[in-house]
Amino acid sequence: MSLSVLMESTPSPILLRPSIEPRDETSIHFDLQKQSALPTEFVWPRGDLVHTQDELNEPLIDLQGFVKGDVEATAHAVELVRTACSNHGFFQVTNHGVDSKLIRDAYREIDAVFKLPLNKKLSFKRKPGGVSGYSAAHADRYSSKLPWKETFSFGYRGLDSDASVVRYFRSALGEDFEHTGWIYQKYCESMRELSLVIFELLAVSLGIDRFHYREFFEDGNSIMRCNYYPPCNNSGLTLGTGPHSDPTSLTILHQDEVGGLEVFTNNKWHAVRPRQDALVINLGDTFMALCNGRYKSCLHRAVVNRERERRSLVYFVCPKEDKVVRPPQDLMYRSGETREYPDFTWSDLLEFTQNHYRADVATLQSFFPWLQSSNQGFK
Numbered sequence: 001m002s003l004s005v006l007m008e009s010t011p012s013p014i015l016l017r018p019s020i021e022p023r024d025e026t027s028i029h030f031d032l033q034k035q036s037a038l039p040t041e042f043v044w045p046r047g048d049l050v051h052t053q054d055e056l057n058e059p060l061i062d063l064q065g066f067v068k069g070d071v072e073a074t075a076h077a078v079e080l081v082r083t084a085c086s087n088h089g090f091f092q093v094t095n096h097g098v099d100s101k102l103i104r105d106a107y108r109e110i111d112a113v114f115k116l117p118l119n120k121k122l123s124f125k126r127k128p129g130g131v132s133g134y135s136a137a138h139a140d141r142y143s144s145k146l147p148w149k150e151t152f153s154f155g156y157r158g159l160d161s162d163a164s165v166v167r168y169f170r171s172a173l174g175e176d177f178e179h180t181g182w183i184y185q186k187y188c189e190s191m192r193e194l195s196l197v198i199f200e201l202l203a204v205s206l207g208i209d210r211f212h213y214r215e216f217f218e219d220g221n222s223i224m225r226c227n228y229y230p231p232c233n234n235s236g237l238t239l240g241t242g243p244h245s246d247p248t249s250l251t252i253l254h255q256d257e258v259g260g261l262e263v264f265t266n267n268k269w270h271a272v273r274p275r276q277d278a279l280v281i282n283l284g285d286t287f288m289a290l291c292n293g294r295y296k297s298c299l300h301r302a303v304v305n306r307e308r309e310r311r312s313l314v315y316f317v318c319p320k321e322d323k324v325v326r327p328p329q330d331l332m333y334r335s336g337e338t339r340e341y342p343d344f345t346w347s348d349l350l351e352f353t354q355n356h357y358r359a360d361v362a363t364l365q366s367f368f369p370w371l372q373s374s375n376q377g378f379k
């Protein structure tokens, strides 16, 4: 579906409330776990709330054969990835090598964080312009279409010899959460390992050097985000996460058994079936630029429900901030393609999404004019 048509059917990108000075904190936090009526700030436009009964027909890719170098299994995985990524950029992987006990431990630990009293959670709230910390519905950043969710995010530097995740948990939440820090240190290390395998699979499917993307991301700095979606009395009027494509490169998401992740493709929303033994993989805007638009970064959202809380663990893979994002030469020469996107850095796109623009369906289209006008990038 062309972006312009998509744009008509989804809300125009909204700009943030001027992010120079967030409003007075005391007036903008919501305790979603104690909310009875739905505040108007959480009501979304009707066009964003279209309900779906359809399920996404994304492939379930068994990684075991690919990792072992089995020729037939690799050919099968490559074909499934190529088709899915050319269409909507979503697929699920099994035999991914991430310990199922580690995933269970990660949910148990983050449940304890989200169950803390609101004033304790606000003691480690996200600082303006930053990524790490707690947020209640992003109410300090936006003044309308607030997402019905609490989030807790932190950065993860690959090749992390100094256990920075543990140090962050200890400094932000206190000694009592050091154990939680170790669980997420291990979780992020597992996510990084899996992401590098996925990048090899993507490179093979694009017919380029198998290690190209692996080497590009090896020293990357990623973002771990835990989403907590409380039950909502008026779940049909709000969204847990609004329609967007991820500005990042690759997303590795585990959703609990409740379900709620939906993908917009073929002009309709499609639910992604929860599979506790699988991980959902989707491409982000930065990877779309890294493959010159061959593969799609796709619009998706998260819906909520009246009865059950829902959680998702989302690992966003990002390159080192200052690396220039451009597609590999041999992807361009072989097919004689012209460039779809100008050079940029993740540092500039992250700055744009954190301080100037709310990531939605048109983030890249809005980013490049900003980049040019604000003389960012190559100073």
Ligand SMILES: C=C1C[C@]23C[C@H]1CC[C@H]2[C@]1(C)CCC[C@@](C)(C(=O)O)[C@H]1[C@@H]3C(=O)O
Pocket (backbone or CB within 6 Å): 138, 147, 223, 225, 241, 242, 243, 244, 245, 246, 247, 248, 316, 350, 353, 354, 358, 359, 360
């Ligand atoms: C770089 C990022 C910005 C967001 C977190 C990561 C990748 C996904 C982005 C996000 C989830 C897209 C929807 C809007 C958003 C504001 C959210 O609902 O959380 C986005 C994240 C963010 O800006 O914090």
Ligand SMILES: O=C(O)CCC(=O)C(=O)O
Pocket (backbone or CB within 6 Å): 225, 227, 241, 246, 253, 255, 260, 261, 262, 300, 301, 302, 311, 312, 314
């Ligand atoms: O919670 C989900 O299933 C989706 C969340 C998401 O898309 C995001 O955090 O970028």
Ligand SMILES: [Fe+2]
Pocket (backbone or CB within 6 Å): 244, 245, 246, 300
């Ligand atoms: Fe997303």
